Amino acid sequence: MAGRLGxxxxxxxxxxxSLSVLYPFFLMITSSxxxxxxxxxxxxxxxxxxxxxxxxxxxxxxxxxxYVWNSIYVxxxxxxxxxxxxxxxxxxxxxxxxxxxxxxxxxxxxGLMLPMKLAILPLYMIMLQLHLLDTLTSLVILYxxxxxxxxxxxxxxxxxxxxxxxxxxARLDGCNSFQVYYKIILPLMKPxxxxxxxxxxxxxxxxxxxxxxxxxxxxxxxxxxxxxxxxGEYDTEWNLLFASLTxxxxxxxxxxxxxxxxxxxxxxxxxxx
Numbered sequence: 001m002a003g004r005l006g007x008x009x010x011x012x013x014x015x016x017x018s019l020s021v022l023y024p025f026f027l028m029i030t031s032s033x034x035x036x037x038x039x040x041x042x043x044x045x046x047x048x049x050x051x052x053x054x055x056x057x058x059x060x061x062x063x064x065x066x067y068v069w070n071s072i073y074v075x076x077x078x079x080x081x082x083x084x085x086x087x088x089x090x091x092x093x094x095x096x097x098x099x100x101x102x103x104x105x106x107x108x109x110x111g112l113m114l115p116m117k118l119a120i121l122p123l124y125m126i127m128l129q130l131h132l133l134d135t136l137t138s139l140v141i142l143y144x145x146x147x148x149x150x151x152x153x154x155x156x157x158x159x160x161x162x163x164x165x166x167x168x169x170a171r172l173d174g175c176n177s178f179q180v181y182y183k184i185i186l187p188l189m190k191p192x193x194x195x196x197x198x199x200x201x202x203x204x205x206x207x208x209x210x211x212x213x214x215x216x217x218x219x220x221x222x223x224x225x226x227x228x229x230x231x232g233e234y235d236t237e238w239n240l241l242f243a244s245l246t247x248x249x250x251x252x253x254x255x256x257x258x259x260x261x262x263x264x265x266x267x268x269x270x271x272x273x
Contacts, residue, residue: 025249028242028246029246031242032054032239032242033047033049033050033051034054034239036237039239039242054239054240054242055243055247058230058243058244062226062240062244064244066219066221067221067226068248070136070221070222071205071222071251072251073136074204075201075204075205077140078140079147079201079204082143082147082196083193083196085144086155086196087151087155089152090155091155093152093156095177105152110149111148111149116146117209120213124213127214133216134214134216134220135220139214139222142214147196147203150196150199150200151196154196158191158192159185162188166184167180170183201252201256205251205252206224206252207222207224208228211225226244226248227241227244
């Protein structure tokens with residue numbers, strides 16, 4: 001009896017926690033389907049009808065599509081470069097021994113200790129001298145530079161757990177160093193790749209600070225800046241605001257679910273191998 005009560009209490013607590021986490025998303029989606037008057041009169045109720053008019057208005061009236069595309073471009077390119085560069089660097093540091101190995105690894109770890117936002121003025125001056133202000137390239141460079149230290153730290157620890165006999169067997173079969181990396185090691189990296197991809201994608205997609213500093217043109221704005229524009233120009237049209245928040249969150253949720261699935265599959269595959 002006590003075991004059943006404990007099991008019931010555990011599921012009850014988990015259900016309440018899940019409800020508290022999911023209800024704001026549910027409320028955001030339902031509010032995006034309401035009219036502005038319906039939101040003000042019945043904020044917690046269900047919409048009277050199903051209509052995507054708010055989404056069409058946001059997409060056309062505010063040109064929200066360009067904000068979504070800018071965020072997808074910056075986030076996708078930044079995460080890809082972080083994964084590629086960091087995995088190569090960590091593979092070399094963990095698999096090869098040379099004189100400056102410890103120094104180079106410590107150099108990467110310094111990036112975890114010093115926040116880049118403390119150097120915002122030098123970064124601004126560098127981008128100004130390189131003529132990269134008000135470009136999406138400046139954001140990609142900043143995100144890649146800021147994400148590499150954490151990624152190298154995770155990948156380096158993961159590589160150290162893989163036996164070197166894998167490398168030796170591949171080299172006996174005629175593989176060079178790069179072939180060992182992408183044919184042997186990379187398929188086993190799915191757990192680490194999924195972890196780093198999730199962390200970096202969340203940070204880049206939701207970042208508001210760097211776009212606010214380095215972007216001036218509205219057509220280059222990312223989603224956080226676009227939502228700020230909505231709050232400034234349409235602060236009384238809550239239906240458009242909730243529609244824009246739903247549009248901005250859905251790609252992130254889908255990407256998170258996809259990366260989580262890859263993460264679990266990678267753990268199982270790595271354990272079997």
